[in-house]
Amino acid sequence: MSRVLRVLFFIILVLPVTVLAQQVLAQELPSWNDGARRQAIVDFVKRVTTEGGPDYVAQAERIAVFDNDGTLWSEQPFYFQLGFIIDRVKALAPEHPEWQQKEPFRSILAGDLAAIADSGQKGLVELGMVTHAGMTTEAFETIVTNWFATARHPKTGRLYDEMTFVPMVELLEYLRANGFKTYIVSGGGIEFMRPMTEGAYGVPPEQVVGSSIVTEYKEVDGKPMLERLPKIDFIDDGPGKPVGINTFIGRRPIFAAGNSDGDYEMLRWVTSGSRPSLGIIVHHTDAVREYAYDRKSHFGRLDKALDEAGERGWQVVDMKADWKKIYPFDP
Amino acid sequence: MSRVLRVLFFIILVLPVTVLAQQVLAQELPSWNDGARRQAIVDFVKRVTTEGGPDYVAQAERIAVFDNDGTLWSEQPFYFQLGFIIDRVKALAPEHPEWQQKEPFRSILAGDLAAIADSGQKGLVELGMVTHAGMTTEAFETIVTNWFATARHPKTGRLYDEMTFVPMVELLEYLRANGFKTYIVSGGGIEFMRPMTEGAYGVPPEQVVGSSIVTEYKEVDGKPMLERLPKIDFIDDGPGKPVGINTFIGRRPIFAAGNSDGDYEMLRWVTSGSRPSLGIIVHHTDAVREYAYDRKSHFGRLDKALDEAGERGWQVVDMKADWKKIYPFDP
Numbered sequence: 335m336s337r338v339l340r341v342l343f344f345i346i347l348v349l350p351v352t353v354l355a356q357q358v359l360a361q362e363l364p365s366w367n368d369g370a371r372r373q374a375i376v377d378f379v380k381r382v383t384t385e386g387g388p389d390y391v392a393q394a395e396r397i398a399v400f401d402n403d404g405t406l407w408s409e410q411p412f413y414f415q416l417g418f419i420i421d422r423v424k425a426l427a428p429e430h431p432e433w434q435q436k437e438p439f440r441s442i443l444a445g446d447l448a449a450i451a452d453s454g455q456k457g458l459v460e461l462g463m464v465t466h467a468g469m470t471t472e473a474f475e476t477i478v479t480n481w482f483a484t485a486r487h488p489k490t491g492r493l494y495d496e497m498t499f500v501p502m503v504e505l506l507e508y509l510r511a512n513g514f515k516t517y518i519v520s521g522g523g524i525e526f527m528r529p530m531t532e533g534a535y536g537v538p539p540e541q542v543v544g545s546s547i548v549t550e551y552k553e554v555d556g557k558p559m560l561e562r563l564p565k566i567d568f569i570d571d572g573p574g575k576p577v578g579i580n581t582f583i584g585r586r587p588i589f590a591a592g593n594s595d596g597d598y599e600m601l602r603w604v605t606s607g608s609r610p611s612l613g614i615i616v617h618h619t620d621a622v623r624e625y626a627y628d629r630k631s632h633f634g635r636l637d638k639a640l641d642e643a644g645e646r647g648w649q650v651v652d653m654k655a656d657w658k659k660i661y662p663f664d665p
Numbered sequence: 666m667s668r669v670l671r672v673l674f675f676i677i678l679v680l681p682v683t684v685l686a687q688q689v690l691a692q693e694l695p696s697w698n699d700g701a702r703r704q705a706i707v708d709f710v711k712r713v714t715t716e717g718g719p720d721y722v723a724q725a726e727r728i729a730v731f732d733n734d735g736t737l738w739s740e741q742p743f744y745f746q747l748g749f750i751i752d753r754v755k756a757l758a759p760e761h762p763e764w765q766q767k768e769p770f771r772s773i774l775a776g777d778l779a780a781i782a783d784s785g786q787k788g789l790v791e792l793g794m795v796t797h798a799g800m801t802t803e804a805f806e807t808i809v810t811n812w813f814a815t816a817r818h819p820k821t822g823r824l825y826d827e828m829t830f831v832p833m834v835e836l837l838e839y840l841r842a843n844g845f846k847t848y849i850v851s852g853g854g855i856e857f858m859r860p861m862t863e864g865a866y867g868v869p870p871e872q873v874v875g876s877s878i879v880t881e882y883k884e885v886d887g888k889p890m891l892e893r894l895p896k897i898d899f900i901d902d903g904p905g906k907p908v909g910i911n912t913f914i915g916r917r918p919i920f921a922a923g924n925s926d927g928d929y930e931m932l933r934w935v936t937s938g939s940r941p942s943l944g945i946i947v948h949h950t951d952a953v954r955e956y957a958y959d960r961k962s963h964f965g966r967l968d969k970a971l972d973e974a975g976e977r978g979w980q981v982v983d984m985k986a987d988w989k990k991i992y993p994f995d996p
Contacts (some may be wrong), residue, residue, distance in 0.1 A: 394869060472912055515871070528915045538725060539915030540846070549911060551904035551930050558933045560911050567912075573882035580802055580880060580891050581898075581911060584859045584870030599882050602889045 364509050365501040365659045371614075372656065374649045376639035378612040379512050389481065389610040391588055393513040397533065398589035399543075399579060399600065400506065402520035402527060405593045405616050405632035406535060407498045408487075410625040412447065413633055414494045415522050418481055420450075451632055463564035466523060467547055471560040479529045492663065495530045500656045500664070501618070502591070505537055511590065517587070519543045519579055521571035521596055525562075543578045545570045573601035591616065594634040601639060601648055613648035615639060620654040623664065693839050696832040696990045700943075703978045703987065706836065709943040710843050713919065720941040722919055729920035730874075730910060731837065733851035733858060735948050735953045735965035736924045737866060738829045739818075741956040743778065745825045745966055746853050747957040749783075749812055754794035794895035797854060800877055802891040810860045823994065829953045831995070832988045833922070833947070837866055840920065847916070850874045850910055852902035852927055856893075869964065874944055876901045906931035922947065925965040930968060932979055944979035946970060951985035954995065 336415035366372040403409040423433070423442045430550040440459035441449035450457070466474065481496050488510060506516050518537050520527060524544030532535040546567040549560045570578040576599050581585065590597070590604035590657065591614040601613040617636065618627050628636040643650050653660065697703040705926065712720040713727065734740040752763070754773045764770035769788035772780035781788070797805065815824050821828060837847050849868050851858060855875030862868040877898040880891045901909040907930050910918065921928070921935035922945040932944040948967065949958050959967040974981050 394863075397871075524912070524915070532725075533944075540728075540913065542915065546912060549908050551907045551934070558907065558930065558937050560907060560934075576882045576889065576891060577880050581855070581877060582871065584873065586853070601888065603882070603891075604885075606889050 342444060349565055363501065363504050365657060366502055367656055369656055370650050371649050373610070374522070375508075375614070378589075379509070382610055383512050391609055394510075395585060395588065396512070396514040396584055397517065397583060397587035398506075398509045398514045399517045399519040399583075399587045399591070399594040399604065400535075400596045401500070401594070401600070402518050402522050402544075403593075404618065405499075406502050406506075406518070407495070409634045410618075410627065410631075411488065411633075413423055414487075414497075415526050416484060416488070417487070417494065417528065418478070419461050419465045421485055422477070422482060423461065426464070430563055433501070441665055458525040459566065462523075463547070465564045466526075467564035471549060471562060472524065474525055475561055477566070478526055482530050490661075492661075493576075496663060497661055498534050499616075499657070500659045500662055501502070503535060505591070506537070514589065515541065517541045517543060517579075517583060519575050519600060520571065521545055521569070521574075523547075523569075536577050543570055543582045545574075560606050572594045573599045576603035579603065588612070588621075590614070592639070593618065594636045595638050598642075601646070605646060605648065613646065614644055615650045615654055616649050619652050620657075620660065622654075623660045624653060625655075692834050694832065696835055696988060698987055698989055700987055702982050705943065706839075706945070709920075709941070710840065712965065713941055714843050715895075722940055724915060726919065726940070727840075727843070727845040728848065728916055728918035729840045729845045730850040730914075730918045730922070731833070731866075732923040732925070732928045732931070733849050733853050733875075734782065734924075736830075736922055736928070736951065737833050737837075737849070737941050738826070738841055739955060740965045741962075742964075743959070745818075745828075746857050747781075748818070748825065749809070749857065750792050750796045752812060753808070753962035754792065757795070767862070776822065791895065793854075794878070797857075798893045798895035800893055801892060802856065802880060805856055805893055808859055809857055813861050822993075823992075827867050827994060828992055829865050830947075830988070831990050831993055834866060836922070837868070839897060841867065845920065846872065848872045848874060848910075848914060850906050850931060852876055852900070852905075854878075855901075855911045863994050867996075872925045874901055874913045876905075899918060902927045905931045910934065919943070919984065921945070923970070924949065925967045926969050929973075931975070936977060936979065944977065946974055946981045948981050948983055950983050951988075954986075954991045955984060957985075 362376065364449040381387060382391040384390055397460050400406055403413050420442050423439055426445055427433055433443060438453035438461055445524060482493065485494060486492065486493055487497055505513055510516055516537055518527060518531055520543065522544050523545050524542055527542050527544055528539040531542050532539065548563045548565040548567045549565055552559055552561050568574065575597065586607045587604045588609055588611045590601050592601055605611045605613040618625050628640060690866055693707065694703055700891060702913055711723040712718060715721055726958055731737055751773050754770055758764055758774055764774060769781050769784035813824065816825060817823065818825055841847055849858060849862055849872065853875050855873055855877050858875055859870040859873050862873050863870065879894045879896040879898045881894055883890055883892050899905065906928065917938045918935045919940055919942045921932050923932055924947040936942045936944040949956050951957060970984050
């Protein structure tokens with residue numbers, strides 16, 4: 335080829351294709367910086383959606399599971415559901431004068447968060463029961479919906495469901511645009527999350543897996559209802575996550591995103607099937623725009639899963655380096 | 666108008682529209698005879714899908730739930746899962762010589778179905794545990810899949826998953842074509858049903874709700890697995906059905922189909938919401954083409970739900986009168 339022809343060839347054919355490819359790439363995951371993590375995601379999606387390719391996965395089998403706390407929204411200075419519990423204890427306190435003297439209620443009413451954390455699992459379960467049980471499912475949904483509409487995060491002053499991670503919401507949308515069915519699989523209460531997941535993440539209630547208390551069918555004045563009882567039904571955390579996935583979904587997902595050791599078994603389960611798979615860990619590294627924590631955090635402790643990420647091929651997302659934007663309200 | 670014009674008007678405008686309407690109607694639910702039940706279904710679907718109409722229901726809220734045994738496939742002379750249990754006990758018997766003397770195993774090996782029925786819930790649970798637990802979820806799926814591929818119904822000699830009801834499969838398809846998400850909500854084992862529901866009904870595993878035993882996450886030789894334990898987790902029958910619906914789906918469906926008193930609470934729950942809803946009962950009235958039974962049957966007893974159907978506005982489908990065809994292999 336003559337030099338002129340080569341230049342023409344470049345201008346007419348190569349340049350537009352390159353520009354087009356960059357534009358398409360730019361449209362996908364726009365809040366992710368170019369880099370290894372973004373590339374790993376895009377490559378994986380391309381592999382499993384390329385018909386006739388060696389790693390093609392039929393659309394029905396493209397299940398993606400996402401942890402919620404610390405993966406799709408923040409979890410500091412406490413799990414947001416604990417914020418709900420604190421607010422509910424305060425709201426119910428006038429009906430329970432005995433709480434002024436009784437732990438862990440006394441600490442909550444005194445605003446002593448460290449003491450609440452020290453009350454241990456028994457204390458937290460007791461708090462969960464008095465605030466989550468003793469009403470119908472519909473009444474609880476109303477309570478939660480009202481809380482999301484009014485309660486404010488102690489640091490940002492934002493509504494809790496505004497504190498979602500833009501890059502992760504883009505990732506959910508990107509996967510769905512590529513034929514994935516996206517699920518939330520969280521240690522959080524299933525009925526606590528359902529009122530917010532569709533609006534915040536585009537995930538409908540039937541694609542939310544979470545911890546639950548026992549509900550009971552009743553007829554009251556000839557009207558059927560479901561009453562929430564103060565008894566734990568299922569804890570969707572740690573080894574409970576693969577169990578919850580199997581119960582609710584019945585297929586092994588090919589994509590999982592988490593951020594803590596509570597997601598370790600889910601990541602293991604998802605990335606040890608016979609098909610191509612991708613595991614993602616959101617690493618909280620941005621003390622300025624969000625929070626920086628891992629191995630020593632009370633909430634969202636990330637230790638073992640971080641140690642094994644390299645060996646397991648899990649992609650560790652560095653929030654500070656990999657994300658252009660964190661919250662929707664960021665500039 | 667002159668007579669000629671009127672005739673022309675009829676031929677050019679009215680006749681084609683009428684024929685077209687009948688054709689559209691005929692394409693929908695072709696194995697249903699014209700009549701009150703078919704009309705009630707078509708009318709309901711029209712009401713909830715007419716945008717701007719008073720009874721319009723947004724697509725995301727169009728959830729339909731179907732019982733399985735006796736509603737989507739036969740359940741005589743025993744629940745098909747009991748057929749699976751009988752075959753598994755026979756297959757495992759050489760490893761368990763003690764079963765020759767021990768009830769309820771002895772009765773199964775002797776082919777004494779009446780004695781099995783008499784062994785009561787304790788006997789049936791014991792049979793369920795030895796045949797459904799003690800292996801991984803994946804091993805169990807293989808066992809079930811192989812059974813469906815080979816086991817034959819004692820009366821028809823057909824594979825069990827051929828004994829589905831064509832009109833009900835059409836109903837599932839018709840609802841999905843109108844934006845409904847279709848679920849199975851059955852007392853049957855969730856992991857027993859999942860291998861067959863997609864092929865037989867077009868219902869994917871993640872839209873199957875059923876009874877379950879406890880599963881446990883384990884690592885064996887560094888490989889994650891889920892083991893099935895001999896412990897009941899959830900019974901998705903009677904009052905358990907609204908509970909299962911709430912846990913798995915998290916919205917109240919607007920359509921329910923069942924066939925026995927085990928579906929009573931599900932029908933009540935679905936048809937007592939604030940939105941338009943439809944409840945269907947499949948009444949087994951065809952002793953020639955299928956089976957005829959209701960109030961006195963061991964399997965699929967229909968008594969209370971039949972008594973209240975009129976008062977509750979539930980449509981009772983008369984299989985003999987309403988269905989042109991029952992099984993796919995019918996002439």
